[in-house]
Each structure stands twice: as C-alpha cells, then as structure tokens.
Amino acid sequence: MRATIVGAGAIAHAHAHALAKIDGATLTGVVDVDHERAKKLAEAFGATSVGTDVGAALAAGDVDVLHVCTPPSVHLDAAVAALAAGVHVVLEKPPVLSLAEMDVLLAAEAASSAALTVIVQHRFGAGAVRLRDLIARGALGRPLVAVCDTLWFRAPAYYEVPWRGRWETEGGGTTMGHGIHQFDLLLSLLGPWSEVRAIAARQARDTETEDVSMALVTFDNGAVASVVNSTLSPRETSVVRIDTERATVELEHLYGYDDSHWTFTPAPGDDDAADLWVPDASAPESGHLGQLAPTYAAFAAGEPPPVSGAEARRTLELAAAIYRSAFTGETVRAGNIGPDDPFARSMEGSGAPWAGTPSEPPPGPAPAPTGRAR
Structure with a gap:
C-alpha cells in the first residue's frame, strides 16, 4: 500500500520509521507547506513524490493511505478530502478540534469506501x-x-x-x-x-x-x-x-x-494472582509500529482497523x-x-474562566520579612 504523509514535522518521523518496517507498505509521498522540509523527510525515507498541496497529491491517484501529521486545526479538511477520494486516513491525535468536527469526519467515513483510524499507540504495548x-x-x-x-x-x-x-x-x-x-x-x-x-x-x-x-x-x-x-x-x-x-x-x-x-x-493473601502476570522481556516498546502494522493489515484486507473513528470519538x-x-x-x-x-x-465552550485576562507573571523572590513575627 502506498502511503503519503502530510505534515513533515517531528511526529511524521515516527510514522515514517514505522512504515519502513511494515511489509507491503511504502512511503511514496510527503506533503508540507514548507517544500524543503517535505523534501528532507522524503529523501530520508525514500519517498519519490514531494509537494505542498494535499489536494494535488490525492488527485494524482497514487495514494492508498494518507497520514495526517499536521497541527490539529487542519486535520479535518485533509481527512475529509482523502475519504472523499477513497483513501484510508491515519490521524494523529487529537484527531480534530471538537466533537462537531469529529461527527463531520465520521459522516465522511460512512460515505466513503475507505476507513479512518486515530493514532493511540499506547493501547498496543504488550502490557496494555x-x-x-x-x-x-x-x-x-x-x-x-x-x-x-x-x-x-x-x-x-x-x-x-x-x-x-x-x-x-x-x-x-x-x-x-x-x-x-x-x-x-x-x-x-x-x-x-x-x-x-x-x-x-x-x-x-x-x-x-x-x-x-x-x-x-x-x-x-x-x-x-x-x-x-x-x-x-x-x-x-x-x-x-x-x-x-x-x-x-x-x-x-x-x-x-x-x-x-x-x-x-x-x-x-491472594498468592495465586501473581501467576496471572507473565512479563515478556522481549516485547518491543509501545509505539506507532505496534498500531500501524495491524492497521495496514486491516486496510489491505478490507476490514475495519483495530481502532475505529467511533472509539476515538x-x-x-x-x-x-x-x-x-x-x-x-x-x-x-x-x-x-449534544450537537447544540x-x-x-469547541472545547472552549461557553468560555474559560480566565478568558480575556492576561496570565499571571511568575512571582519574584519573596520579600524580606519585616517587624516581629506573630
């Protein structure tokens, strides 16, 4: 499956490293508003396509999975565009800015032949x-x-x-x-x-x-x-x-x-309980690979991914x-x-209690005591 990463910042490298270890997955494209940053990530992981526009990357027709690693405010548009094009979506968290946006995203998934998942890699460590x-x-x-x-x-x-x-x-x-x-x-x-x-x-x-x-x-x-x-x-x-x-x-x-x-x-007093926990010293560290490997297997098989959009909601x-x-x-x-x-x-809702007031500066040294202690 051909993957494109949009957003070539720090977290994109975790996705790229995981993709490099998944049989049948290939990072073929990188998109970022900063062309040079996109180019550096693409060169580091062997991707051949570099661009600054998600729509153009999807229109080329050579993307099977879009990894959205941008700041959260642009997750929704990229994900909806991918789903409309029949492209699977892997979203970094938080997936979107609000429940209303999440519902738009789930509706887009319901109307698509593709599936959506959200990165929650800690679920996939051996201990969890x-x-x-x-x-x-x-x-x-x-x-x-x-x-x-x-x-x-x-x-x-x-x-x-x-x-x-x-x-x-x-x-x-x-x-x-x-x-x-x-x-x-x-x-x-x-x-x-x-x-x-x-x-x-x-x-x-x-x-x-x-x-x-x-x-x-x-x-x-x-x-x-x-x-x-x-x-x-x-x-x-x-x-x-x-x-x-x-x-x-x-x-x-x-x-x-x-x-x-x-x-x-x-x-x-419950001595038998100790036998229930059997650690695995060889178990890998929790990370993106632990989630992305079974996710790509599900995408390839036409099955729901291990973490659904509804779970992320x-x-x-x-x-x-x-x-x-x-x-x-x-x-x-x-x-x-509810929707109203x-x-x-917005997570801000009716407004934070501190809205419109400047944050307090850090306090300086305590003043020297004066007079007699009471």
Whole structure:
C-alpha cells in the first residue's frame, strides 16, 4: 500500500520509521507547506513524490493511505478530502478540534469506501494488551480504583509556536494535547465512562488554554478514577494505575513503555494472582509500529482497523466533558453534550474562566520579612 504523509514535522518521523518496517507498505509521498522540509523527510525515507498541496497529491491517484501529521486545526479538511477520494486516513491525535468536527469526519467515513483510524499507540504495548485481556475476562476481579497522571513539563518557549496554546488551532491545552494519550489508554482498559467532575486552570503559561486539569471519572463498570493533566511538572512522568479486587497493576513511563515499566502487586493473601502476570522481556516498546502494522493489515484486507473513528470519538467526548465540567462547575454525564451544546462546537465552550485576562507573571523572590513575627 502506498502511503503519503502530510505534515513533515517531528511526529511524521515516527510514522515514517514505522512504515519502513511494515511489509507491503511504502512511503511514496510527503506533503508540507514548507517544500524543503517535505523534501528532507522524503529523501530520508525514500519517498519519490514531494509537494505542498494535499489536494494535488490525492488527485494524482497514487495514494492508498494518507497520514495526517499536521497541527490539529487542519486535520479535518485533509481527512475529509482523502475519504472523499477513497483513501484510508491515519490521524494523529487529537484527531480534530471538537466533537462537531469529529461527527463531520465520521459522516465522511460512512460515505466513503475507505476507513479512518486515530493514532493511540499506547493501547498496543504488550502490557496494555495483557491487562486488557485480564480485565475483560474477569481474571483480576472487578476494577475498583484508578489513577491516570500525565505530569509533563513544557517551558514557556514551547508555546511560542503560533498554533500552540490556542483554542482555534490546538483545540485545547494539556487535556487535549498531552493527557489524551494516557486517558485514552485508561478508557481502553476500563471501558466506557459514565460521568465526570473536573477543574482546569491556567497557572503559569501565557496561553488561551489550560496548563493543568484534574478530573474525577466514574465508569460504567463502577470503577472510579482520578485523571490529572499538567505541563507544569518538572519531574515528568506518565502513570496509569488500576486497583482491582485481586491486584494493583501500575504503568509508569514517559513517552513510551515496554514490559519493564509495569508493576504487578497481588492483593495480600491472594498468592495465586501473581501467576496471572507473565512479563515478556522481549516485547518491543509501545509505539506507532505496534498500531500501524495491524492497521495496514486491516486496510489491505478490507476490514475495519483495530481502532475505529467511533472509539476515538469516545475519548474526545471525555476531553469535552472535562472542559464542560471544569468551566461550568457541573457534573457531565456521557451523552450529555449534544450537537447544540457549545462544548460540542469547541472545547472552549461557553468560555474559560480566565478568558480575556492576561496570565499571571511568575512571582519574584519573596520579600524580606519585616517587624516581629506573630
């Protein structure tokens, strides 16, 4: 299958490296508004076609799969154009800026002979596959309590890139752009969520969007989870922990994991539970290849990809619910955000509490104490 990547920035290299290892897949084209950047990526991976216009690349008729690796604000147009041309689409996350855009995308897929998928590579690591199976067949008992932390650090200079930190171009802040990786993994393990209560704040970065959010999420199966997303945390970590009736299973990593990043702790007195977790030292690190290899196999066979657009929408709906709860103070239940809701049209919804006010500058040194302590 012939692949074209649109958007030749950093994440495009992860796609190109994965494509190089998939039998029957060939990177043949690169498209970017910066022709030189497109040319460099094409030369590095042997692609023969270089351009600056997605429409022209699709019109040439030699694209089977379009990988959309651009900033989020231009995902929708590229994906819809590809689906209209009968070209499969692989979207980086966040897939689009809003639930309304996601519904446009799903309608375009329904009218197409091609399929859509969204990159959620953490679902495909060996540990996640193993844990998903154990939970699904009830081997660990009921899931009860979970923690999902994305504690990352992005310096102010990170947000000097014009499209970052803006509702219109990035869709949201750390919830949409960073935490979505981990809470998508959590959803894949625990299943559908039922309600959310959340807060969000702009603590330190000069952005329109939040730089921290915290949510309490209840799942259909009764499990409860805390979800924390931050770009203000100097000791960076990504954590998913699930406490079940028979064990605690923890994953701590940063941007990717292998089996050594997992910890399995049986409940006291349940000695047999330890036998349920069998690590695989040879398992590769989670990454794009783990998802793209079975995705290309599905495309080639005319079958649905392992992650559907509908699944990606459920993750996006959780992000929208976090924003809606944080900005309105209300508990948001799954399905509450209908097509006429402002939070369906934009993650900003009715407006962030800090909208129109400048971010606070970092505090200076504390003043020297004066007078007598009380």
